[in-house]
Amino acid sequence: MGTPMQSHDRTTENDHTRALAIEATNLGLTYSNGTEAVTDISLEIPTGEVFGFLGANGAGKxxxxxxxxxxxxxxxxxxxxxxxxALTESNAVRESIGYMAQETSIDPALTVREDLRFACRAYGVPPAERGTRIDDLLDLVGLSAKADDRAGTLSGGQKKRLDAAMTLVHQPPIVFLDEPTTGLDPAARTRLWEYFRAINRQGTTIFLTTQYLEEADALCSDLAVILDGEIVASGSPTDLKSQVGGDVLEITLADPSDTAVEHAQAAIEASEVIAPDEIETVQPTEDGLSVTSTRARQIGTDLLVGLSEAGVTITGFNIRSPTLDDVFLSLTGESVDDAGDEAVRSTDHHIETRQ
Amino acid sequence: MTTTTQPENELDQSPEKTTGNGILGDIWTNLLRWNLKKLREPFVLVFALVEPLIFLVLFSQVFGQLAGQAVPGGDYVAYLVPAIVILVALITAAGSGTGFVQDIETGMFEKTLVSPMSRTAVFSGKVLSDILLIVVPTLIMLGLGYVAGAPVTTGLLGVVGILGVALVFSVWFMAFSNILGVVTGSTRVTGIVTNLVQLPLLFASTAFVPMDALPGWLQVVSSVNPTTYGVNAARAIMLSGWDWGVIVPSLVVLGALDIVLGGMAVYVLNRASSAAVQ
Incomplete structure (x- = not known):
């Protein structure tokens, strides 16, 4: 398992002219009640990258x-x-970044254009440039027709797009997006992804947190997986997937009860078609079990036949390449959704508990 | 850190570096937004204008008969007008903190904090917009007094003076209300606490009866009550003229309170974002 330092050092060694957009060393944060939200996080994110910070609710993102x-x-x-x-020159940092909070942040009493104008003023966009800047952004996020509507009357997806536009008024070299698409429908999500890709193509560094593996896979060139306030894995999505240890054979059982799955597991371990050390993991799933192995494609059929001979009734199977979901599963022992359910966000400030 | 020493990267890194607006520009930015928000709530504006009239009628009718004899000159309406000016300032100031609570709820608070705007300007812009909400009702009140036969003896300059006293009086309580709003994040708590504080501020003062008509212990409370300072200064300008012996100490006390509580409000704003770490 590579540390974030290693993966990024490699990048910077190859290309010394690339400056770091974000550098964090041994970050820790302990809340007043003693909760250690973040224990020891180090990051080196080169300029121009889309960096994904992946983890469940309450992980410390x-x-x-x-x-x-x-x-x-x-x-x-x-x-x-x-x-x-960030501590001694916080105002210089604030000027050079855009931040979109997890909860949509707009002033509902103002019109769309007034909200954007406020953001322009707050970031010192020169008055002469504001008009065109606002028109361009409205065009980018597809809200031109809504420019003079009260922001409060927009749909959830439109509000999020306005929020994104407000984040970009000063053309910041770095944009921070905290779970930018949580709660959006798939169409709205894809649309936002397109904007993020577009600003990244223009050279903007993007730091994004997400609990959607699919989002990290679609957008990020580099990832760090955070669990209980610590980075447990990092690298490109491909790197991480290769850590899973091969392809995944998913087996659906007629009887997915615990005892039946255990019986199937035992049968696989005793099987002659594959040596135990060639199997990366055997894990129970919702409707059966999954076997991860670099030889999954070669031995799949034989393994299924073996299981059948051992009295296991198989109703379906599938061999696929690993996904980030598998990465998460192998790192945490649970899927990202389960981890989220268990998380208690007792330490969050009231600012985050608004609707 | 060596990341900033390569000039050729500097250009790539910051396609545009924003120029600071200066504190006045930041105050203007915030003042504009809060004013715009107020215009979008016409009911609140109308109420703010009608409020002083209701107070004047109610208080003069309820207390007039009893307190009329106790006040110098026996003209209770003239006695009441400056008190209601201060009362309007107090009520407007009390509600000031709910603005930031709304901002916390809509996320605008955090958006403001993550921007490079000065925290002092964020607070000042908000307070200035609430101060505007005191100016018009005060003028209405003084106009009503004039119509009811209780003009400001010091004339138009006196009107400006009373306005000035009301504004200086309002800032410390606005700051208090804003501190409550930011710290509790709750409209309800802010409302309850400011209301609770408002009552003794109002009644344990010289607002409705002269100092010597109050029971002994209330005279003590009244003599340290900021409302007394505000009312006495406004009343002096209204009834007896430029009595600097009353006006100057009042403004000094209120100004000092403004600076202390205003400073606390900016401090609270500054650390609001890291409030969770305490």
């Missing part, structure tokens, strides 16, 4: 992004964003 955006002061560690120290 929001805490980390708030430290990087100067909204929270870390208990330990150092942060440099765009070359500025």
């Amino acid at each position: 929001t805490t980390t992004i708030k430290m990087l955006t100067t909204l929270l002061q870390p208990t330990t560690g150092q942060i440099t964003v765009n070359g500025y120290d």
Whole structure:
């Protein structure tokens, strides 16, 4: 399992001219009640990258992004964003970043254009440029027709797009997106992804947190997986998938009860078609079990026949390449959804508990 | 850190570096937004204008008969007008904190904090917009007094003076209300606490009866009550003229309170984002 340092050092060694957009060293944050939200996080994110911070609810994603955006002061560690120290030069950091919070943040009493104008003023966009800047952004996020509507009357997806536009008014070199598509329908999500890709093509570094593996896979060139306030894996999506240890053979059983699955597991381990050390994992799934192995494609059929001979009734099977979901499963022992259900976000500030 | 020492990367890194607006620009940005929000709630505006009239009628009718004899000159309406000016300032100030609570709920609070705007400007812009909400009702009140035969003895300059006293009086309580709003994040708590504080502020003062008509212990409370300072200064300008012996100490006390509580409000805003770490 590679540390984030290793994977990024490799990048910077190959290309010395690439500066780091974000550098964090040994970040830790302990809340006043003693909860350690983040224990020891180090990041080196080169300019121009789309970096994904992947984890379940309560893993420490929001805490980390708030430290990087100067909204929270870390208990330990150092942060440099765009070359500025987040603690001593926080205003320079604030000028050079855009931050989109997890909860949509717009002023519902203002019109769409007024909201954008406020953002322009707040970030010191020169008055002469505001008009065109706002028109361009409205065009980018597809809200031109809504420009003079009250922001409060927009749909959820439209509000999020307005929020994204407000985040981009000053053309920040780095954009922080905290779970940008959580709660959006698939069409709205795909649409937002397109904007993010577009601004990244223009050179913007993007730091994004997500609990959607699919989103990380679609957008990010580099990833870190965070679990209980620590980075447990990092690398490109392909790197991470290759850590899973092969292809996945998914087997659906007629009887997916615990005892039947255990019986099937025992049968696989005793099977002669594959040596035990060639099997990366055998894991129970919702309707049966899955076998991960570099030889899954070669031995799949034989294994299924073996199981059948051992009295296991198989109703379906599928061999596929590993996904980030498998990465998460192999790292945490549970799927991202299950981890989210167990998380208790007792330490969050009231700002985050709004509707 | 060596990341900033390569000039050729500097250009790539910051396609556009925003220029600071300065504190005045930031105050203007915030003032504009809060004013715009107020215009979108015409009911609140209308109520703010009608409010002083209701107070004047109610208080003069309820207390007039009894307190009329106790006040110098026996003209209770003239006695009441400056008190209601201060009362309007107090009520407007009390509601000020709910603005930031709404901002916390809509996410605008965090959006403001993550921006490079000065925290002092964020607070000042908000307070200035609420102060505007005091100006018009105060003028209405003084106009009503004039019509009812209780003009400001110091004339138009006196009107400006009373307005000035009302504004200086309002800032410390606005700051208090905003601190409550930001710290509790709750409209309800902010409302309950400011209302609770408002009552003794109002009644344990010289607002409705002269100092010597109050029982002994209330005279003590009244003598340290900021409302007394505000009302006495406004009343002096209204009834007896430029009595600097009353006006100056009042403004000094209120100004000092403004600075202390205003400073606390900016401090609370500054650390609001890291409030969870405490």
